[in-house]
Amino acid sequence: MKSFISKRALASGVSLIGLVVLVFFLSRLTGDPTDLYLPLDASTEMRDQFRQMHGFNDPLIVQFGRYVADLARLDFGQSLRQARPAMDVVLEAFGWTFWLAVITMSCVTLAAIVIGSLAAFRVGGIFDRIATFFSLIGAAAPDFWLAIVAIVIFAVKLHWLPTSGTGTPWHWILPVSVLFIRPFGLILQVVRGSMIGVLSSAYVKTARAKGVRTPVIIFVHGLRNAMLPVITVIGDQAAAILNGAVVVETVFGFPGIGKLMIDSILLRDFAVVLAVIMVSALAIFIMNLLIDLAYALLDPRIRY
Amino acid sequence: MAEHLLEVRDLSVEFHTAAGTVKAVQDVSWHLDRGETLAILGESGSGKSVSASAIMNLIDMPPGRITSGTILFNGRDMLAMSAEERRAINGARIAMIFQDPLAHLNPVYTVGWQITEMMTTHGAPREEARTRALDLMKRVGIPRPELAMNKYPFQFSGGQRQRLMIAMALACKPDILIADEPTTALDVTVQAQVLELLGELQDETGMGLLLITHDLGVVAEIADRVVVMNSGCIVESGNAAEVYRNPQHPYTKKLIDAAPGKGEMPDEQERKGEPLLSAIGLHKTYGAFHALKGVDIAIMPGETVAVVGESGSGKSTLARAILRLDDPNSGQVLYRGRDLLAMSPRELFGLRRDLQMVFQDPTQSLNPRMTVFQLISEAWAIHPGILPRARWKERVAELLVKVGLKPDMAARYPHQFSGGQRQRIAIARALAMEPKLIVCDEAVSALDVSIQAQVIALLDGLRREFGLSYLFIAHDLPVVRDFADRVVVMKDGEIVEEGPVRQIFDAPAHPYTRALLAASLDPDPEIQAARRAARNLEEGLEIA
Known part of the structure; x- marks a missing residue:
């Protein structure tokens, strides 16, 4: 187990290094941030001074060497835009996105498992048809459109909920609801498909021959077996939100990592871009590790 | 009319499928009394399992529908009971075991949990259920029950x-145990132990045992009465020994005649000259598992060598190693004096056509998206020079006739054939290469006995016609007795005994060979009864 985790950590570390190198040089290709930060009428001297101060005059390789040296001291550089340590900026935003992902995926998982399992129990029944119909619509609906429509209806017309920002629990309802829909549709379909297979399996037949009650057959005998493929998709969808629900966060002005990423790229805030990438890469690594551990927890045949 | 423990009267069940309505069983009637064993005997598709599924309420409706009949359990019609009443009977009063226990046990829960659940489902307190589960596991012979x-x-x-x-099924002391092909997936020696255990438990509890099987030997070993089914109807029923000795219905006669192991064994052939293929000192390991521990084997031209053994003996690994489907770790495989293992891929490619294989399950070994024509002619596309393309059609037709199919079947897909027909297609595909040696890995094990007899006859005819050699991997001794010239007995990756078929069957030298032969069931109930008596006497003497 320990060796499995360290092997995985090593492999992820190598790809993280590659990613940092790649992003460092590619982002520099977009140009010099100086012009974006100084006023239009700033003098050449001022511009030179700005460049000098942030080291943009040095050759790229020197800049890179300095960055790596700082990294070794766990210094991720300064945010140009906010003039404070880039990692502080990123961790603050990550906190928001983290809770957004946790709340959304908890709701999605619970709803998709219960509804998907019941749909699978009577395939082709009325409940199954309704669930499948709505889940397919959900899986297909574009989230930027949903977000805007939701704002128009619930915030602008009905005045039930705030349009954007954070502050109260009410602010969470629209972003979570919009983010909920697509993974819910997808995961419901996976649960349903997996459960249909499991419920026609030989061991479910045994359970029926034992006289086990139907809810126990579905949620005890069936569910644990059906969860294996579902977990993969849940992890994948959670990672997608952690990686930045860019569109939804932007539309709702939600101060998460997706919005931070977009803003930093537009303003060539390189240190922040790199810090975002490292944090989300780490989050995804931990996410995948958790999925693997969940597999082993659910299925005794899997051991690392 | 006296009341039976369980009585099925005029039961008819149909299934509605896309292809139309299938009448799975029609007007089936039978009964089971306390302490007796009734066998329902039939081949695949005979409907032998359907009445048991109806009793256990396991038929999915739709697509299934019970169109007529009653199932009386202690005089009450089960089909008129509520779902909850039937659930309370399942497991508690009537329990069931199945063919493939690995698939039928839930893979993600401990066996202790699963056995305990049988009792807690029917109202037993958890602690009591746990204690009884331990006792049951001990009773059925599981070592160290606390750990298990x-x-x-x-x-x-x-x-x-x-x-x-079995422990799980008997947990609530049911009145009836239904066993659906309980030993079909097991090795012969294990089969004998499980059947013996079932018999003992029946004596202890006085339960009625309903046994569903395709195997005349199993019927002979434990059934009191037998019901023979064909195409959803009962064709014959009665005392098991009576039915075997004096079958009335032509189908029963055919079934009994098809049972392998009664033919004349060939005389010993003198083995001289160069063997067609020989393996010397083959070793194969999978991780820490030593699958082949230095195996030597030789096959002469025109000879059929059978390799018999139980699961894990290494017999399939041997077949794969000889064809280099899996490279062995060390050893030599000489084909006409040249070492296959030392050959370059190009040289080996040239020889592939001489060495062909027929696998156990034709459903899996035939690509479902290719027509029969494509399946058979593919070999000629891979090995150009055997046959010009213009003659493919004609040759496929010839091959199909040769294996007992019709030329116009070439355009069909594998799913449009029965299991036996599919295995014929697989054989035709092997023959397309005009091979010198065909390796048959359990090639007839998945087939019904009557089909099995036909396929064996086909292989035998081809051997005479083309002078083919066979390496025949099998676990079923009667089939080997009918078909092989020589027999190699394997156990734990080693050959324990080898010799001409007559010698192995009439005068086995190794204790393991003797154990295998003793465990192999004879279809004649009287012979099995005599063997049981002899066994009991031996045990009695041991105790004394």
């Missing part, structure tokens, strides 16, 4: 898993 309780199904052997299924 917390293990998962995959951590047991096939025989142990079936013992665990």
Whole structure:
């Protein structure tokens, strides 16, 4: 187990290094941030001074060497835009996105498992048809459109909920609801498909021959077996939100990592871009590790 | 009319499928009394399992529908009971075990949990259920029950898993145990142990045993009465010994005649000259598992060498190693004096056409998206020069006729054929290469006995016609007795005995060979009764 985790950590570390190198040089290709930060009428001297101060005059390789040296001291550089340590900026935003992902995926998982399992129990029944119909619509609906429509209806017309920002629990309802829909549709379909297979399996037949009650057959005998493929998709969808629900966060002005990423790229805030990438890469690594551990927890045949 | 423990009267069940309505069973009637064993005997598709599924309420409706009949359990019609009443009977009063215990045990829960659940489902307190589960596991012969309780199904052997299924089924002391092909997936020696255990438990509890099987030997070993089914109807029923000795219906006669192991064994052939193929000192390991521990084997031209052994003996690994489907770790495989293992891929490619294989399950070994024509002619596309393209059609037709099919079947897909027909297609595909040697890995094990007899006859005819050699991997001794010239007995990756078929069957030297032969069931109930008596006497003497 320990060796499995360290092997995985090593492999992820190598790809993280590659990613940092790649992003460092590619982002520099977009140009010099100086012009974006100084006023239009700033003098050449001022511009030179700005460049000098942030080291943009040095050759790229020197800049890179300095960055790596700082990294070794766990210094991720300064945010140009906010003039404070880039990692502080990123961790603050990550906190928001983290809770957004946790709340959304908890709701999605619970709803998709219960509804998907019941749909699978009577395939082709009325409940199954309704669930499948709505889940397919959900899986297909574009989230930027949903977000805007939701704002128009619930915030602008009905005045039930705030349009954007954070502050109260009410602010969470629209972003979570919009983010909920697509993974819910997808995961419901996976649960349903997996459960249909499991419920026609030989061991479910045994359970029926034992006289086990139907809810126990579905949620005890069936569910644990059906969860294996579902977990993969849940992890994948959670990672997608952690990686930045860019569109939804932007539309709702939600101060998460997706919005931070977009803003930093537009303003060539390189240190922040790199810090975002490292944090989300780490989050995804931990996410995948958790999925693997969940597999082993659910299925005794899997051991690392 | 006297009341029976369980009585099925005029039961008809149909299934509605896209292809139309299938009448699975029609007007089936039988009964079972306390303490007796009734066998329902039939081939695949005969409907032998359907009445048991109806009793256990396991028929999915739709697509299934019970169109007529009653099932009386202690005089009450089960089909008129509520779902909850039937659920309370399942497991508690009527329990069931199945063919493949690995698939029928839940893979993600411990066996202790699963056995305990049988009792808690029917109202037993958890602690009491646990204690009884331990007793049951001890009774069915699971070593160290306290440890075994917390293990998962995959951590047991096939025989142990079936013992665990039996322990679970008997947990609530049911009045009836239904066993659906309980030993079909097991090795012969394990089969004998499981059947013996079932018999003992029946004596102890006085339960009625309903046995569903395709195997005349199993019927002969434990059934009191037998019901023979064909195409959803009962064709004959009565006392098991009576039916075997004096079958009335032509189908029963055919079934009994098809049972392998009664033919004349060939005389010993003198083996001289160069063997067609020989393996010397083959070793193969999978991780820490030593599958082949230095195996030597030789096949002469025109000879059929059978390799018999139980699961895990290494017989399939041997077949794969000889064809280099899996490279052995060390050793030599000489084909006409040249070492296959030392050959370059190009040289080996040239020889592939001489060495062909027929696998156990034709459903899996034939690509479902290719027509029969494509399946057979593919070999000629891979090995150009055997046959010009213009003659493919004609040759495929010839081959199909040769294996007993019709030329116009070439355009069809594998799913449009029965299991036996599919195996014929697989044989035709092997023949397309005009091979010198065909390796048959359990090639007839998945087939019904009557089909099995036909396929064996086909292989035998081809051997005479083309002078083919066969390496015939099998676990079923009667089939080997009918077909092989020589027999090689394997156990744990080693050859324990080898010799002409007559010698192996009439005068086995190694204790393991003797054990295999003793465990192999004879279809004649009287012979089995005599063997049982002899066994009991031996045990009695041991105790004394």
